[in-house]
Amino acid sequence: MRQPLAGIRVLDLGTRIAAPFCAGILGEQGAEVIKIEDPGRGDPTRINGPFATDDEGNHHSLYWSVEGRGRQSVTINLRDPQGQDLFRRLASVCDVVCENFRPGTLERWNIDPSRLDPRLVTARISLYGQDGPKSLHNGFDHNAVAFAGLTHLTGHADQSPARPGLPVSDYLTAVFAAQAVTSLLYERDAKGTGTGGVIDAYLYGSVLRIMEWTIAAYDRLGSVRQRTGNRSDRAAPLDNYRSRDGRYVCIVAVRQPVFERLCEAMGRPDLSTDERFGSSGARGRNRDEVNQTVADWTAGLDAATIEARCLSHGVPVGIVHDVADVAADDHVRARGDLCSVDDPVIGPVRQQAPFPRFGTE
Incomplete structure (x- = not known):
């Protein structure tokens, strides 16, 4: 595999998901990652199931x-002055620090960016950001997606809001942060500034950034977007x-044009000229x-038959997979x-491979 970040050394000072995943992305692209864990306990993810x-x-x-793959681990007691000194010395020979402590924690431990080498790029990940009236509130992904408005949009209109099936804000923030890290490294090294910088990446902010037209519609139209389940409130047909056979x-x-092709696949070309569905x-x-x-x-056909008929007519289609389907899929394997x-x-x-890939890897 190509390793464009070979020669870059990253300190993973994070716990659980966001900061470690950010460091992990950099590691999968060639950086050396050193994880710092709490003596005696280690990262809390070590005790998260399944086992x-x-x-x-x-x-x-x-x-x-x-989530712990692709890195070396050391233990340092960052609450102790000796541990703090050790961290500063270790950071002096690194390029990047990824952390997701509550804002102010690194300052209290005397290891915040102002006390480190200015060449360092520091990704600071938190729930609400490094400043602002809510910056010191603690919380997790559930809180971030709720605060940013995604929970309100998830689920069916006649049911209570639902959380997404995965900690979206943790992983999404990590991806945004990793991209920003590479930008500052490019500025430092390729442009020759010689200085790094601090990245303020907060969980709700990454979710807010992908909320499409939701804010703009509220600003100009006064409309509050509502959840619509698997369907759309302005386009059809679209659903699972x-x-x-129960799939x-x-x-x-x-x-x-796609609807007309679906009508052909269904054996109902008349639907495309029905005034209710003709546009x-x-x-x-x-x-x-x-x-x-x-x-x-669809209720009268097996899933594989539905998929085959849609594909033969150029209609976007896919059977909803569970993990067993994913693991057995020939495309995933290929x-x-x-x-x-x-x-x-x-x-x-067996687990997810590094993503994305470079060229024909």
Whole structure:
């Protein structure tokens, strides 16, 4: 694999997800990553399930096997002056620090960026940012997605808001932060400024940045966007439709040419000239009817048949996969999206491969 960040050394000062994942991205692109853990306890992710057992019957976190990979670990007591001095010396021979403590913690420990080499790039990840009236509030991904408005948009209109299935803000913030780290490294090294900088990456901010037109519509139209489940409140057909064999198939046919092809696949070419469905606007106004029509069709066929018919007519489609489907999928296998990582405790563990890839890797 190409390693464009080879020669860069990263200190992973984080815990759980966001900062360690940021460091991990840099590591997968060639950087050396050194993780600093609390003596005696280590990173809390080490005790997060699910667990596998080693040869001696001890539990080992599979969460840690995935998110702790690709780095060396040392323990330093950062609450102790000797540990703080050790950290400063270690940081002096590094390029990047990734941390996600509550704002003010590094300052209290005398290891904040103002006390470190100005060449360092420091990614500071927190819930609400390094300043502002909520900056010292503690919390997690659940709080971030709720605060940024994503929880309000997730779920069905007639049910309570739902959280996304994964800690989206942790991983998303880590990706934004890793990109910003590489930008400051480029400025420092390629442009020759010789100085790094501080990145203020906060969980709710990454979610806010991907909220599409939600803020603009509120600003100019006064509209408050609402959750619509798997459907859209302005376009159809679009949903995860249940099949005869109890699976779900995602079909997206909102553009007029695609809808016409779906009608052919369904054996219902008449639908494309029905005045209720004959244009994108008409289908948006009659979205419940057109979605129900598609649902009635899928209910009479197995998922594989639905997928095959849609694909043969050029309709965007995909069976909703669980992890077993993903692991067995021939496309995933052909692309090398999963890899085996040799965990030093429990041996080879199949998991997600580094992403993205460079060129034809």
